[in-house]
Amino acid sequence: MSVAELEAREVGLEGPSSGLWSEAWRRLRHNPSAIVGFVMVGTFVFVALFAPLIATHDPLEQDLSLLNGGCCPGPSAEHWFGVDALGRDLFSRVVYGARYSLLIGVVSVAVGLSIGLLIGAIAGYAGGWVDSLLMRLMDIMLSIPGLLLAIGIVAALGPGLVQIMIAVGVTQIPIFARLLRGSILATKETDYILAARSVGIRGRVILSSHVIPNSISPVIVQGTLALATAIIDVAGLGFLGLGPQDPSTPEWGTMLTDTTRYLQTAPFLALIPGAAIVISVLGFNLIGDGLREALDPRFRGRA
Amino acid sequence: MLKFIVRRLLLLVPILIGLSFLVFIWIRALPGGPAEALLGERATPEAIAKIERDYGLNKPITVQYWDYVKTTATGDLGTSVTTRRAVTDELKQRFPATIELAIAAMLFSLLGIPLGFFAAKHYGKAIDSASLFVSLLGVSVPIFFLAILLKYVFAVQLGWLPTTGRVDARIDFDHPTNFYLLDSLWTGDFSIFWDCVKHLILPAIALGSIPLAIIARITRAAVLDVQNEDYVRVARAKGLSPREVDSRHVLRNALLPIITIIGLQTGLLLSGAVLTETVFAWPGIGTWLVDAIRSRNFPVLQGGILFVSVIFVLVNLAVDVTYAIVNPKIRVS
C-alpha cells in the first residue's frame, strides 16, 4: 500500500475496493424496489431462455378453426392467454416474445455500449480538438430525440429486425460516450490521481486500476437503464410498422400493432403483450435505479 | 445577456444550413422515391420516369440542392406530393395541433413537481417508495401502450371521452390560428371550448406521463439534495417556519435542475408525439412526418424537419436563457 493510497483513503476519495461493492450489494439487498426488479427481470430472462420448454404451443402455428365465431376467443384451459387474430396461441407468442425482446435489448445495448465507450475513451484521453469534435458529434446526436433518430435510420436501412436493433443501438451511443468521457475527465482531475501521477505511477496503471473501476458503476447503471429504453424503443418502432416485416414474428411491439382494432372485442390481445413489455422494462428500471442508489457515494452514511 | 442571445441566434444559421443538407442527403438515401408511392398500381416505368423528371430527381444532387436552397430562401417550402398543397399551408395547420398537445402534456407533467416534493418530504417512508415505484412505472410503460389503455378505459369502456380528432365533426367554428383552445374561447361559445378540451385530455395524459415521472423524480432528488444543504439548516436554526424555509430556500434552489429537465423534455415530447398522434389520429406534425416518410413525400420531409428543427433550437435557446437568468453563475461563462 503506497503513501498515495493511504493519503487517498484519508481524504475520502477512495478508489473502489471490495468495500464499495459489498456495501453496495448490501444496500441493494435491502432495497425492496430493487428486489422486486430482480424478480421481474429474473422471470423475464428465465422465460426467454427456456421459452421452448415453457410455451404450450408453437407460436407460429395457426388454428383458424378457432376463429369461426370471429375474433377472438379469450383465455381458456387450452389457451391460457387466448388466441390471436390468426388462431395462434397468445401465451406461447408472449413467451417467445421475451426471447426477441431480450435479444434485441442486449444486442442494441451492446452496440451502443461498445461504440460509445470507445468514443468516450478516445475523447476523454485525447482531449483537445479530438475531444471537442467527438463531443459536438455526440451533442448533435443527443439533440435529435431518440425515437426520431431511430426512425430516420430504419427508413434509410429499410424495415426489419436487424435494422431496428442497429438503429436503437446507434441512439444509445452518445449516452455511453458522454458517460465514459465524463468519468475519465472527473477522475483525471482528482487530487488522488494527480498525487499518483506525481509519485510516478504510469498512466496505464492509473487507467486500469482507478479510472475504469470508477467508471464501471455508472456504466452498469446506465446499461440496465439503456436495456429498458431499448426494449421500449424497439416496441415503438414495431408498433409503427417498422419492425420485423414478417407478421408472424412474435415480437411484443409488433404484436401490439394490429390489436387496437380489436380493443372492443378482444382487448386482451393488446393488454397482455403490453403488460409483458411493462413488466420487463419496469424490472430493468427498478434494478438500474436501485444500483444507482446503492453505488452513489452521496448516499453513504444515510441509511 | 443580449450578446449571449444574439450569438446563439447567429449560430442558428450554420446549424440550419448543415441540417438541411444532412436531411437532403438522408431523404435521397431512402430507397425509392415519391413516384412509386403516388402511382400505386399505375407505376409503369414511363410514369415513374415522368414523375422523377417533374420533381427534378434525375438531376445531379448538387443541382437539386441548389434549386432547393433557392426556393426555400424565398419562403416557399415546396408542395406536398400527396395532397398537392403548399407545405407551408399544411405546416400552419399541423404545427399548432402538435404544439397545443405538447403544451397540454407539459402542463400535465408539471404535476410532477408537487408529487416529487411530497415524496421528498416523506423520504424513507412507504409513501416515498410507492411514489418512486409509480414514477418508474411511468417511464416503463410505452407511450403508445398507455395511449391504447387510456383509450380503452375512458373512451371505449366508459364512453366519457372521444377516441379521435381534435373536435366533434358536427361543430363549426372559425379557427384562424389553428390553436383550437384559443380559437374556441374567442368564439365565446363555452360548449365548443369544452369539446376541444375533451378531445385533448387523453392524448395529453398519454404524452405527458413520461415527463411527469421524470419531473417527479428530479424534483424529489433536487429537494432532498437542497434540504441537507447548510444554508437550509441555518435557516431552520434561525427559527423560520418550515413553510418559509421551503418556499424561500428549498424550492427556489431546487428549481434549477427542475427547469433544466423541463427544457430537456422537448425532445421527448416530440418523439412521444409521433406515437400518441398515431393512436388518437391527432392531425399534428408527428403523423404528418411519419406518413411523409412512408410515401417518400420529399418536400414535406424537407420542409417539415427543417421547421421542427428551428423550433427545437429556439426552444433550447429559451431554456438556456431562462437557466442563465435563474442561475447567475452561468452568465459569466
Add this chain to the structure above:
Amino acid sequence: MRGIALKAILALAACAVLVVTLGNSSGSKASSTLIFAGAADPTYLDPALASDGETFRVTEQMYEGLVALKPGTTKVIPKLALKWKSANRGKTWTFWLRHGVKFHDGTPFNAAAVCANFNRWYNWSGAFQDPSATFYYQAIYGGFKHNEVSGLQPPLYRSCAAKGQYKAIVKLRKASGTFFPSLVIAPFAMQSPTAMRKYGADQGELRNGTFRATGSYAFEHPTGTGPFKFKSWTIGQKVEIVRNDKYWGQKAKLSRVIIQPISDSTARLQALQNHDVNAYDLAAPQDIPTLSGNSSLKVIKRPAFNVAYVTIHQGSGPMKELKVRQAVAYGLNRKGVVNQFYYGTGKVAQEFMPPSLYGYAKKVQTYAYNPTKAKQLLNSSSCHVPCHIDFWYPTAVSRPYMPDPVRNFQGFQASLENSGFSVTPHSAPWRPTYVAKVNEGSAGDLNLIGWTGDYADPDNFVGTFFNQTTANAQFGFSNASINSLLLKAKNEANFAKRVALYQKLNQQLMKYLPGVPYAHATPALGAEKRVHNLIATPVGGVWFQYATVG
C-alpha cells in the same frame, strides 16, 4: 407543502367529475345530419381536376353528369341528358337535355352550359395539360386543342354545338367506344360555367412539378346541379354539404352531410364504435366480423370492382409454353386461398374483370385446382416435374383486392409445390419497389398484383393490362389476335357490338392465360344500424341522396 399536493389531487378529482357530468354520448336520437369518415381529404372540389376517390365521394353529391350509373350497378341511365343518339359511325353524338334544371347558383343548365364544359376541357393549356392535373380527361380524350407537351395524344374531341336550349351535339374526330360510357364518371360532370368564370376555375400553375389550382372555385365555390350543395371545406378536417332544396329530382332526406378524413382504418373503426361518426368507408377486412358482431353496427357491401391476379411473365423461362401456363392455372388453389384469407369478402375470379361489369363473358375456360392434371401437363411440356420457378409477392401492404398478400403467397406456394412446381420465393416491400418491378417485368415468373377499376368500362381493366406496351413489359408477350381485338373493342361505338367484342376477348384471354385471375374482393363500409339507404356504388362512390339516419 402537503397542502399543495392535496389541493392538486382534489383539483384533479374535481376535473374528473366535471368531465363525467358534462360529457355525453354523441346523441342517439334521429338526426338529419350524417357524419361520414373517408380515408383522406379531397384534393379539389372541381372534379375535372381530380383523380382520387375521396374527392369524387364529395363531388358526386354536388355534381351530375349527362348520364349516370343506376345506383349500385354499372348500368347506364339518363341523368341530365334524357335521350341520346349517335350518328356518323359514332363520331357525332346528340344529347337531348332535361328541362328546368338549375345550377346551385341559380343559373340555368342548358345546351350552352354543356358545350361550355366540353370546350373548357378541350381548351386547357399550360399547367392544366400536365397529367397530374387532368388525368381522366387525357385517359379518355387524349390531347387538347393545342398540345403543348410532347407525349400527349391527338385530341378525340372536335366540337360541341348548342341547338336551342336543350339539344347539344358533340362531334368527335374519330369513333370511340369509351366516349359515351365515360360520361358517367365524376370528372366529366357538368359544372356551372358562370361560377367557373367568376371564381377562376381555370387558374392554375405548376409548382415543383405538381399542378396546383389557384382560383377559389375548386376550394370555395364548387357549383353543380346535384341533390347536395356546398357549404364549407375546412381543408384537412372536413367537408360539409347541405341539401339542395331546389333540386330537380327526389330531394335528399338528410339536411346535412359531413365528410371527414381519418387516415387510419382502425381509427375509423373506433370512431364508428364510439358513435363519433355514422358510417365510414374502406373497412379493413379483418374488422368485418367485429362490425357484424356489434349489435348497433352493420356492414354495407359493394359489388366487387377489382381483381387480384397472378402475373405470368413469358419473357424468358418455362412460361413461354402454354402447357406450363395451364399447369400453373391448375396448380393454384384459388378457392382455398379466397376462402381462408379474404375474411368472407372474396369471390374466386374466373376472368380479368369483375362480373358486374358489362363485357364479362358468360362462359370461359375455368381451371379448378387439380394437382394431378398440373403434373401431367408439366411432364408433357419442356419443364418436367419439378419445374423451377420464381414467385414474387409484396410485403408491408394490404390492398383492397388482396388484404393479405403474404398469406396468399404462402397458400399458393404450397399448392404449386403440390402440383409439380418448385417455387423460389422472392419479396419486396410494396413501397417503394414492388409495383415498379412488376410493371417492368423484373418480378420473376409469377407475381401477385391486382387492380381496382377507375371507371365502369372494360377498357379500364383488360385494356390497362393487355395493351401492347404493358403486355410486353409486365407479361412479356405479344399476341396479335388479342391486341387487335382489344383495339377494335376500344373503338367500337356501337354498345352492343362492343360488349360482344369484350366477351370474346375475355374468352380468348382465359384460353391464352397471360396470367391467372384469382379473386374479386368486396370492399365494405361500416355503418350504424340506424343509417338506411346508404348506397355504395361499385366504383367507390357513396350516394347520400336517399340516406337517412335514425
